[in-house]
Amino acid sequence: MYFEGSEKKAEIVIDGSQLSLLHDITDDFWASLVECCNAQILSNISNDSCKAFLLSESSLFVWQDRLLILTCGVTQLVKSVEYFIQQLGTDKILQVTYQRKNEYFAHEQASCFGDDIKCLSQYVQGKALRFGELDSHHNYVFHQDNDFVASVEDKTYELLAYQISSEASKVLTTPNLSAAQIREFLAIDALLPDFIIDDYVFKPFGYSLNAIKGEQYLTIHVTPQEDSSYVSFESNLNLVKLAPQILAVLSPASFDLITFNALDLAELLQAHIPEQYVSQSLVSQQLSNGYYVGFANFIKPQRIFYDAKEIDISGDNHAL
Amino acid sequence: MYFEGSEKKAEIVIDGSQLSLLHDITDDFWASLVECCNAQILSNISNDSCKAFLLSESSLFVWQDRLLILTCGVTQLVKSVEYFIQQLGTDKILQVTYQRKNEYFAHEQASCFGDDIKCLSQYVQGKALRFGELDSHHNYVFHQDNDFVASVEDKTYELLAYQISSEASKVLTTPNLSAAQIREFLAIDALLPDFIIDDYVFKPFGYSLNAIKGEQYLTIHVTPQEDSSYVSFESNLNLVKLAPQILAVLSPASFDLITFNALDLAELLQAHIPEQYVSQSLVSQQLSNGYYVGFANFIKPQRIFYDAKEIDISGDNHAL
Numbered sequence: 059m060y061f062e063g064s065e066k067k068a069e070i071v072i073d074g075s076q077l078s079l080l081h082d083i084t085d086d087f088w089a090s091l092v093e094c095c096n097a098q099i100l101s102n103i104s105n106d107s108c109k110a111f112l113l114s115e116s117s118l119f120v121w122q123d124r125l126l127i128l129t130c131g132v133t134q135l136v137k138s139v140e141y142f143i144q145q146l147g148t149d150k151i152l153q154v155t156y157q158r159k160n161e162y163f164a165h166e167q168a169s170c171f172g173d174d175i176k177c178l179s180q181y182v183q184g185k186a187l188r189f190g191e192l193d194s195h196h197n198y199v200f201h202q203d204n205d206f207v208a209s210v211e212d213k214t215y216e217l218l219a220y221q222i223s224s225e226a227s228k229v230l231t232t233p234n235l236s237a238a239q240i241r242e243f244l245a246i247d248a249l250l251p252d253f254i255i256d257d258y259v260f261k262p263f264g265y266s267l268n269a270i271k272g273e274q275y276l277t278i279h280v281t282p283q284e285d286s287s288y289v290s291f292e293s294n295l296n297l298v299k300l301a302p303q304i305l306a307v308l309s310p311a312s313f314d315l316i317t318f319n320a321l322d323l324a325e326l327l328q329a330h331i332p333e334q335y336v337s338q339s340l341v342s343q344q345l346s347n348g349y350y351v352g353f354a355n356f357i358k359p360q361r362i363f364y365d366a367k368e369i370d371i372s373g374d375n376h377a378l
Numbered sequence: 379m380y381f382e383g384s385e386k387k388a389e390i391v392i393d394g395s396q397l398s399l400l401h402d403i404t405d406d407f408w409a410s411l412v413e414c415c416n417a418q419i420l421s422n423i424s425n426d427s428c429k430a431f432l433l434s435e436s437s438l439f440v441w442q443d444r445l446l447i448l449t450c451g452v453t454q455l456v457k458s459v460e461y462f463i464q465q466l467g468t469d470k471i472l473q474v475t476y477q478r479k480n481e482y483f484a485h486e487q488a489s490c491f492g493d494d495i496k497c498l499s500q501y502v503q504g505k506a507l508r509f510g511e512l513d514s515h516h517n518y519v520f521h522q523d524n525d526f527v528a529s530v531e532d533k534t535y536e537l538l539a540y541q542i543s544s545e546a547s548k549v550l551t552t553p554n555l556s557a558a559q560i561r562e563f564l565a566i567d568a569l570l571p572d573f574i575i576d577d578y579v580f581k582p583f584g585y586s587l588n589a590i591k592g593e594q595y596l597t598i599h600v601t602p603q604e605d606s607s608y609v610s611f612e613s614n615l616n617l618v619k620l621a622p623q624i625l626a627v628l629s630p631a632s633f634d635l636i637t638f639n640a641l642d643l644a645e646l647l648q649a650h651i652p653e654q655y656v657s658q659s660l661v662s663q664q665l666s667n668g669y670y671v672g673f674a675n676f677i678k679p680q681r682i683f684y685d686a687k688e689i690d691i692s693g694d695n696h697a698l
Contacts, residue, residue, distance in 0.1 A: 164485045167485060170485050170698055172698035175689075175691050179691060185688070185691070186688070186689040186691045187689060188686060188687040188689055189686045189687075191631065192482050192605065193515070193540040193541060193632060194514065194515075195513070199686075220511075221511055221512075221513060286512050312511075312513060323683075324683065337679055337680045337681075338632075338679065339680055340680040340681075340682065341686050342684075342685070357514075357658050359656040359657055359658065360657045360659055361657075361660075362660065363644065363660045363661060363672075364661055365661070365662070365663055366507040366519075366662075367507060367508040367509075368507055369495075369508055369518070371496075371504065371506045371520075378490055378492040378508075378518065
């Protein structure tokens with residue numbers, strides 16, 4: 059069974075003097091927005107700064123003046139972004155950033171990044187960039203090109219782990235695993251002390267977690283099945299510093315780091331990435347919207363030959 | 379401008395006592411077969427053992443009792459294989475092998491590997507395997523599962539080079555480059571002494587070469603444009619031994635080796651792959667049809683950060 063874990067991601071910053079996304083917008087609006095990309099809200103948690111929705115396909119975070127939404131599978135996130143722009147109008151919007159990671163099963167998607175930016179360009183003028191090479195892990199970023207300039211303190215970190223170890227995959231695909239057992243395996247208590255946590259175990263597999271503490275947030279999404287396993291972390295906590303802990307648990311064959319305004323990325327990588335990983339891609343770019351974006355893909359070199367993967371040809375194999 | 383260089387490949391072995399593909403089949407038949415996947419024959423060369431057709435999208439080689447066809451772009455090679463099976467009948471066919479490399483632009487393809495093996499399974503019982511991980515370079519192989527057993531002397535080597543150096547890309551995208559200039563750049567004379575050569579320079583870019591000498595063959599296909607560059611070599615010459623020469627010219631960021639019956643693959647890699655490359659995947663498998671298939675992907679680790687790639691968002695970007 060294959061599932062496309064790779065997320066599409068959008069961040070929208072609005073003019074907080076005109077509107078509060080936290081107080082002036084109803085949950086019904088968010089439910090409608092999420093439905094536009096064929097996802098549903100499962101639950102939510104909140105504090106004074108943030109409301110975090112757990113979705114059937116990933117997560118939505120809403121702050122006073124911004125929202126962050128990540129969706130996976132074959133969801134068409136661009137439709138939710140379009141809905142938001144149409145409902146609120148472009149005059150309240152300061153900045154739209156839309157990201158898409160290359161997918162495992164690109165041919166299964168309803169649209170490609172080129173289609174998505176064509177849609178967004180109807181509403182906002184923007185620029186698009188690709189971080190990473192076409193024949194390996196890469197990440198597309200579209201961002202509105204206007205006079206908005208992000209604070210250098212506005213930092214975001216993503217850690218995307220591919221092909222986690224057989225052991226980790228086995229644990230995370232154990233039948234009837236509880237959320238508490240998954241939190242323990244991922245060492246969430248050590249990673250996120252004193253956070254409010256909302257999590258969900260999908261059937262037959264899969265796990266999502268949202269965590270908030272003041273302005274801080276972290277979200278984790280686990281597609282654990284061996285052969286197409288994928289675990290994503292996104293946070294404004296410094297995930298490069300936390301990488302050794304995360305990599306020790308999951309031991310992925312490959313992982314990406316995507317950072318916004320991690321100005322010290324080169325030094326961070328030097329200090330925190332375990333030596334058994336080598337960098338396949340190292341890309342950085344200052345965007346006109348104030349974000350300094352970094353992208354790094356690391357792999358664990360193979361030393362010994364292993365067997366090919368047999369494919370069941372009895373049924374439909376549209377994912378291949 | 380993006381072009382999908384990655385080839386699909388089919389090899390069909392027939393019962394030579396019933397029919398000679400070289401003498402009993404007309405060129406019109408091959409033209410029709412090639413048209414089934416939306417390619418055309420451009421030219422051909424031959425000797426006593428082999429007839430080699432240069433195609434608008436790659437190559438077709440015909441021997442007494444076997445054919446090899448490679449097609450790139452958005453060709454649907456499985457349609458040509460289906461045509462061959464339908465025209466000749468399965469009773470004359472001893473073995474069908476069908477391969478597909480993961481594509482840069484998978485969503486542009488008319489079918490996926492799963493669709494293709496569903497089509498082939500209507501005619502021949504087979505098995506399918508994947509060599510390499512889903513999130514990195516990988517190669518699908520479908521093969522007929524019957525009493526056919528290939529000779530261990532039936533060896534094939536593929537070397538697929540991705541992201542060739544800027545210098546190589548610049549040379550190979552020079553306007554009005556002649557075939558002779560490309561042969562000189564690729565050091566063909568040293569690589570293929572005394573071969574009969576047929577080659578073609580595409581407009582605005584691109585180059586294909588077929589070379590034969592007795593039973594020996596080599597084919598090269600070049601998609602030179604920087605950012606999506608790809609150069610493939612396929613031969614029954616030992617391309618692992620020739621890798622140092624090829625890599626010195628192209629200096630790709632990444633390359634794959636796919637071998638059939640290279641029983642000494644591990645030793646070959648050890649002896650011939652330059653030290654600056656590290657192995658991301660190392661896969662080998664003995665197939666029931668007698669082929670020992672190896673797959674290795676190598677990358678050149680990045681040491682320094684480079685800029686993101688700007689994307690022109692003015693037009694359609696269906697390839698992204």
